[in-house]
Amino acid sequence: MDNTHNNAPGGGQDNFWYRLTANIIRFRWLWLIGVIGVTAIFFSQMSKVRFDNSSDIWFVEGHSAIKAKERFDNAFGNAEFTLLLFTRERTPFTAENLEAMSSLTERFMETVPYARKVTWLGNVEQIQGVEGREQEVLIEDFLAVIPETRAKIDKRLKEALVEPELVDNLISRDGTVLTMLIELDTYPGEEEDSNPRYTVAEAVNAVLAEEAYSGLKPYVAGSPHFSYEYDALAKQQTSKLFMLIILVMAVLLLWLARGPRGIVVPLLITIIAVFWTIGTIGAIGFTMNLLSIALPTMLICVGIGDSMHGITAFHDYVDRGESRIDALKKAFGEVGGPIMLTSLTTAAGSLAYLTTFVKPYREMGVYIACGVFYAFVLTVILTPILYSFGKKYPKPSRKRNNKESAGDFFDRWLQLVYRVVVKHPRTIIVFFSTILIVTFWGFTNIKVESNTAKLVFKSQPLRQTMDIIDERLGTNFSLEYLLNTGEESGIKDPEFMGKLDKLMVMAEEHPLVTKATSVTTVLKKIRRALNGNDPDFYALPESRDALAQYLFLYESSGGSTLDMLVGFTYDQARLSLKMKSLDTYDARKLSDFMHANIDTLFTDGEVEIIEAGGMRNYLALNDILFEGQRNSFIAALSVITLVMIIVLRSFKLGLISMIPNVLPVFATMGFMGLFGFYLDVITISFAAVIIGVAVDDSIHFFTRFKSEFSRTGNYENALKSTLGSVGRPLTFTTMILVIGNGVFLFSYLLGFFKLGLLFGVAFTWALMADFFFASALIMILKPLGPELPGPASIEKENK
């Protein structure tokens, strides 16, 4: 395979990039100081970066899911809580342990900021009629005194299992788990406590570490802890993946690049680009989130290509006997334009996420665009500077300079590609077209699973806690309804209460619902207690006054529970459903079931009903994710197609060039749709990134092909020279992307693990599509017009 730079127009002797490089080398110390200065500024901003894993990170401001949550918090106070789970196997239910739990409640109240109330089986108030004395009602803690013997404890726990409002709430229905609920006051403003969830989680952990409670070993759940531990996991993951990617890149570069400088320079440039990006995030006050774990890894994968192309071109000129400085100027005169173009298209692919309503995607889009731009700027400045030091005439490579040899492994691979394409273009086209059509159909059938709870691998304590809640309590998910009558005391209407109760009973009978709670349960229970525990009285009071008076009785016996169930002025009521983790399909079915019942019960439209809660958010997330991935995909596709048409100055060639860019998207995501695999919140989002990155290959490939064709006037020869020149760096960068993203396989987060796999497959397809599919299409369609009679064509005819 010949070295095609021989006849290439000497790297644009006098273009902008050539002159810029000359300037950079001439004033290299000034430029260097500039870069160091800017780096110092960004470095100082890095500490400002905040990590945001609140449950509503997914939604952009003004989304109905956020509005619904605000309505709820306004009406019923802070919905966040901390939940401790004591399992029989880890914390035997001995008198000693129960005493410890009892004193734990007090300790939490004394130390955990914002704790409003701590409830467990020991101190939960029970209202009931007194056996034998019809005129008396007893309000008492369930375990007013902790029983002394194991047998008595077990007996009492068994009694708890017949109390519906205790089961699946403070005790699991099999009696093996006890829980403790720390309810929280509304958090203060940001100026008083920048991260109240951390404050709560840290205080709870500190108490549990105290000697008196160290034997309890509870599992801890609830938003404050999940957020705290997710963040810790994410931070640890970010740095772990970051170190790993640098190691992997160093090893790859050791193999692919020439000499130690070939390792240090690309790594240095991309690492600085990562710092600049994170500094930018801090400076503009954006936040990092679960998705941002991927940022450093992706930036290094995407950014390293820039310097690789620059350095490869530099070595090509050195091999041709140019001096160090001239080689640098010519190399960057030649690759400056294409690098800028590929950076722009990758940035455009990322910015396509601005068309979505998924907040982390939007932010991630901006971050990647930013990072890619920085990597480009730093490549153009730092590569010439760092390569400008040293001997005037660097040693050319012996092996590649020897034109007679068959070359190394990569040269042989590229020769194989050429032969296959020229011999079997039609077979190739049929093969790839079939894949394209079938996977496109699969792509339209993609299903999304937005249950973020299960993103973590099972080995993580975080996940184990969630699984215990799921398996033993079945209350991982919540679906909430706010029923607003719009008038003071509106809910004291017996008709309204009757409907609310009916809705609750219907919900509770649904097989997917573990538990349904509303104020009607409380009313029925009080009424029964006031009527000698007679089960006939387990019904709602019939008149408005009676309703009001029972509510009043409940109100005067302790209002905080009431605040969670009815609005302050009795204008609104709440219905809470708890269930196991559901997949999207079941969740939607349940939501539809509730809507149907609401529509039949509340026909007059006088009651405003708002749906909220974890499950509602997750359904809403599902919708915006689906829409988001479609929008970003279409946006990236349109912008990049336009860019390709303009760059190649050929409509036909531009369209053909997009085939290798969409194929990897279909071949991976469509494949999953085809076989019914779900895409999760992380994997669904990367169609636009795949296009943005895949298009880099196409730009290098097609621009080179076009210039080779105009030089040789012959399709086959143009293909041969194209593969001979850019084929090698394209293979390199693809390997870097595939192996580099492979570090995600070491992530604890299932989504990133899958992402690592998907990226690997996608970028391999991207290269294959460029080399085989696009080449074969060009051979058949001849998009650049008829071949020109020339030495090459004549040579071909003679064959």
Next chain:
Amino acid sequence: MIRMTVSLICLILLSAGIGYAEPTGRDIMVKVDEVDNSRDAVMSSMMVIERGNSKLVRRMESRTKQYGESLKDERTLIRFVEPADVHDTAYLTWSYDDPEREDDMWVYLPAESLVRRISGGGKKGAFMRSDLANEDIEDRAVDDDEHTLTGEEEVSGVACYVVESVPRPELKKDTNYSKRVQFIRKDLYLPARIDYYNKRGKLLKTATFGGYKQIDGIWTVTRFLYETPRRKTRTLLQRSNISYNQGLGDALFLQNNLMR
């Protein structure tokens, strides 16, 4: 001789010291407890509970009569007037000075024509969704807390003792507070302000007192404002039509007569 003189001087100084000694926290609280020495009392109360822009209004009439040898036991009948749907709902409580003895309580719900004795029940809950907890309303025995005089301070231009009241350890479970800081007017031995601290030692809420009136010879607070800044809520309690020592009959405070 010298020794005698010294002793005498010592004695004089000591007795003077005793004579002008600062009262202890407990002394002050005993005096506060003694301000209302009525045998019985009748009054109307109105409570306005505000949370953001919404407010609830509660109106009630109450009668109280003292019992026991030292008139330290108390029977109270509260009948609600407003809101209309709870009109005539009533609570009757018999509370005892003996800390060992639990209060008795009966409730009457007119819509169901039903009277029930209620035993047990926490004191920590909010009183009718207001800023007052049930424990704030109850007649609290002086020795339920340890009182320490920590200083003197002016509140709204009036000189006050500052008394820190910390619940006795065995009562800690039944209270929301780690301590209360009471500003007691030196002239009337009535509170001017009480700061309530939660279990974490942070200021939870503040009660401000006003409308001091001498009625039937007894100095009485007629306006209370409770504020809980973190929850952005406040409750105004206003008493009116107060009269003391009307010779209320005992029958009024029997559960049989709740359903009148």
